[in-house]
Amino acid sequence: MSSNKIVKDLTSGSAAKTMIFFAAPLFMSSLLQTAYNMADMIIIGHFVGKEGLAAAAVGGDVLLFASFVAMGFANAGQVIISQFVGAGRFDKVGRLIGTMSTFLLGSALLIGAGGLIFQNELLAWLNTPPEALEFTRSYTDVCLTGLVFIYGYNVVSAVLRGMGDSRHPFYFIALATVLNVFLDLLFIVVFNMAIFGAALATVISQAVSFCWAVVFLYRRRTAFGFDFKLRSFAVDREVLWPFLKLGIPMMLQVASIDFSKLFVNSWINSYGVLATAMTGIGNKVSSVVNVVNVAFSTAGSAMIGQCIGAEKYRRVTEILKVSFSINIAISVLMGIVTICFPRMVFGVFTDDPEVLKLAMTYIPVALLMFAGSALRPPMNSLINGSGNFKLNIAVALLDGVVMRIGLSVVLGLTLGFGVYGFWYGSALASYTPFVIGAVYYLSGRWQTRKYILRD
Numbered sequence: 001m002s003s004n005k006i007v008k009d010l011t012s013g014s015a016a017k018t019m020i021f022f023a024a025p026l027f028m029s030s031l032l033q034t035a036y037n038m039a040d041m042i043i044i045g046h047f048v049g050k051e052g053l054a055a056a057a058v059g060g061d062v063l064l065f066a067s068f069v070a071m072g073f074a075n076a077g078q079v080i081i082s083q084f085v086g087a088g089r090f091d092k093v094g095r096l097i098g099t100m101s102t103f104l105l106g107s108a109l110l111i112g113a114g115g116l117i118f119q120n121e122l123l124a125w126l127n128t129p130p131e132a133l134e135f136t137r138s139y140t141d142v143c144l145t146g147l148v149f150i151y152g153y154n155v156v157s158a159v160l161r162g163m164g165d166s167r168h169p170f171y172f173i174a175l176a177t178v179l180n181v182f183l184d185l186l187f188i189v190v191f192n193m194a195i196f197g198a199a200l201a202t203v204i205s206q207a208v209s210f211c212w213a214v215v216f217l218y219r220r221r222t223a224f225g226f227d228f229k230l231r232s233f234a235v236d237r238e239v240l241w242p243f244l245k246l247g248i249p250m251m252l253q254v255a256s257i258d259f260s261k262l263f264v265n266s267w268i269n270s271y272g273v274l275a276t277a278m279t280g281i282g283n284k285v286s287s288v289v290n291v292v293n294v295a296f297s298t299a300g301s302a303m304i305g306q307c308i309g310a311e312k313y314r315r316v317t318e319i320l321k322v323s324f325s326i327n328i329a330i331s332v333l334m335g336i337v338t339i340c341f342p343r344m345v346f347g348v349f350t351d352d353p354e355v356l357k358l359a360m361t362y363i364p365v366a367l368l369m370f371a372g373s374a375l376r377p378p379m380n381s382l383i384n385g386s387g388n389f390k391l392n393i394a395v396a397l398l399d400g401v402v403m404r405i406g407l408s409v410v411l412g413l414t415l416g417f418g419v420y421g422f423w424y425g426s427a428l429a430s431y432t433p434f435v436i437g438a439v440y441y442l443s444g445r446w447q448t449r450k451y452i453l454r455d
Contacts, residue, residue, distance in 0.1 A: 028170050031291055032177045043184045044198055048135075052195045055135035059199070061262075062122060062140050066111050066147055068258060072251025073104055073243070074154035075301070079387050080242060081162025082302045086309025093163075094225030095236040099243060101155050102233045108151035115144040135195040142196065146203030149210045156213040161302050168216060176209035242387070249392035250384070256400025264408045264426050271419040278358050279423070281346055285338070286369045292330045296323050297377030304385025313447045316382070320441070323378040331374035335367050365423045372430035379437020386446040395433050404429035 044052040077100045084092050115122065119140060128136050153176075157169040180201050187197025218228055226232055268279050300323050307315045338345050346359035383391050407429055412421030440446060 028174075032170075032173050040180065040184060040198060040202070043181075043188055044195065047188050048194050048198070051132045051135055052198070055132045055139050055195050056198065059136055059139035059143060059195075062115065063143050063147075063150075064258060065122075066115050066144065067150055068254045069107050069111065069251055070104055070151040070154040072249075072254045073100070073107075073247035074158040075384060076243060076247035076250045077155070078158040078162040078298075079246060079301055079305045079384055080239070081159060082164075082305030082385070083309035083387060085163060086306035086312075089309075090225055092239055094227075094232065096239045096243065097155075097159055097226045098232045098234060099236050099240050100158070101152075102235055103240075103243070104151045104155050105148060108148040112144045112147040115147075116141065119144075138194075138196045139199045142199035142203055146206060149203065149206040152210045153206060153213060156210065156217060159217065161298065162305070164302065164306070168213075172209045172213045175212060176205040179208060180205035246387050246392070249390075249396055253392055253396035253400065256396045257404075258400075260400045260404040260429075261426070263405055264422055267408070267412060268419055268422050274354055274358055275419045278355060278362055281355070281359065282362055282366060282369070282423070285345060285366055286373060289331055289334050289370050289373045293327045293373050293377045296326055297381050300378060300381030301384040304381055305387070308386055308446070308448075316385075316446070320378050320382060323381060324374070327374040327377055331370040335370045338363060338366055338370075361420075362423070365420075365427050368424070368427040369430065372427060372434070375434040376430055379434045379441070382437050382441055382446060383433070386448075388440070388446065391436065391440060395436055398436065399429060399432040403432045 040056065044056050077096065080096060081093055084090070084096070119137065123133065123136055123140070153172065156172070160169050183201035183204055184198055187193040187201050191197060193200070217226070221227055268275050300319055303319050304316050307313070307319070342360060342363055343356060346356060346362075380395075383395060404426055406425075408422045408425030410421075411417050411425045412419070415421060417424070
């Protein structure tokens with residue numbers, strides 16, 4: 001198969017049509033991932049009970065903790081590949097695939113082994129409920145053992161998206177979603193394997209999806225410039241350096257945001273079960289908007305990366321305009337629905353009158369979160385697509401640590417706004433990437449390939 005049937009040119013044609021075409025599978029992938037997580041919890045809740053739900057929740061935190069390396073470096077790999085493709089540097093694409101594969105799969109083995117060794121300490125730090133401890137150990141044992149499949153899937157998806165193909169990653173995650181639900185029902189309902197069955201279903205579905213993705217790449221190895229021979233997995237120093245320069249700050253960005261949210265949530269939890277429940281519901285409501293906006297952010301990063309690589313800087317502005325227009329429209333629509341039908345929106349998750357009463361006071365926070373979800377992704381696309389690793393570090397520290405924790409503590413504790421201070425502080429912190437990205441765009445310093453490409 002020739003490379004032009006695999007590599008998608010994201011630097012020509014209508015920016016709006018190209019972005020929608022490229023983002024649609026990403027949106028469906030995010031939607032399936034959301035459905036995947038919800039189905040998992042519904043089956044566990046009905047057939048295992050509250051102890052199983054607690055174990056899956058804590059186990060999910062452990063898995064998130066173990067996966068931020070994959071998320072950061074896979075995003076970096078996608079950006080670098082997109083810039084290589086845009087610049088016509090196909091010789092370096094294969095070398096980066098081998099380097100990224102070896103680096104991330106090796107990281108998965110080390111992190112998985114470390115998680116199993118220090119599992120007890122980790123579960124104690126997360127304040128795992130005693131009645132769910134054995135279930136949680138069972139869940140994390142299986143998931144940490146299969147961590148290599150999660151990392152492997154991230155590698156394959158990064159390669160395909162960087163080459164302009166968002167359709168096949170959607171197929172892979174669709175397979176994992178359907179298979180996971182089937183295996184959940186088989187292992188939990190039929191074989192009565194409880195939480196161990198849920199974890200096993202997750203790992204098996206991810207493993208099958210990853211293997212299919214690898215077979216797909218192997219059959220099209222000529223187009224990707226990667227022959228899958230053992231020597232091709234050698235770490236290439238020339239591509240390793242830009243990969244680390246961009247990957248480390250992207251990893252720190254993911255890690256700092258996740259950990260800062262955990263820190264803020266630990267304070268919110270101290271205000272009681274109502275505050276904790278409302279925070280969880282608020283995050284679920286905002287995730288409806290994020291499903292769309294994150295898809296366009298990922299698509300925008302790949303498109304901007306290719307355009308910068310090809311030095312088509314005017315098209316970057318067009319991409320940002322399209323992204324802002326779509327994101328704002330979605331967020332405004334969700335805001336109108338929330339204002340007009342708040343009990344319907346929040347009532348999807350609970351019928352508890354006390355929680356619904358608190359939800360009415362949460363509406364302004366939700367609107368701030370919707371607006372942040374509209375403004376943040378396009379600027380993240382610009383920063384990530386340009387490959388500016390220094391700016392990524394700044395965003396990671398300011399957004400994830402200084403602003404979210406700082407604003408929350410100031411508003412919640414110093415000014416005495418209580419739980420509302422933590423809610424507003426976290427919502428306001430989400431505007432940090434937009435402010436930094438806007439200054440970066442207006443400076444024009446993104447119109448360079450020096451961050452990734454070498455002449």
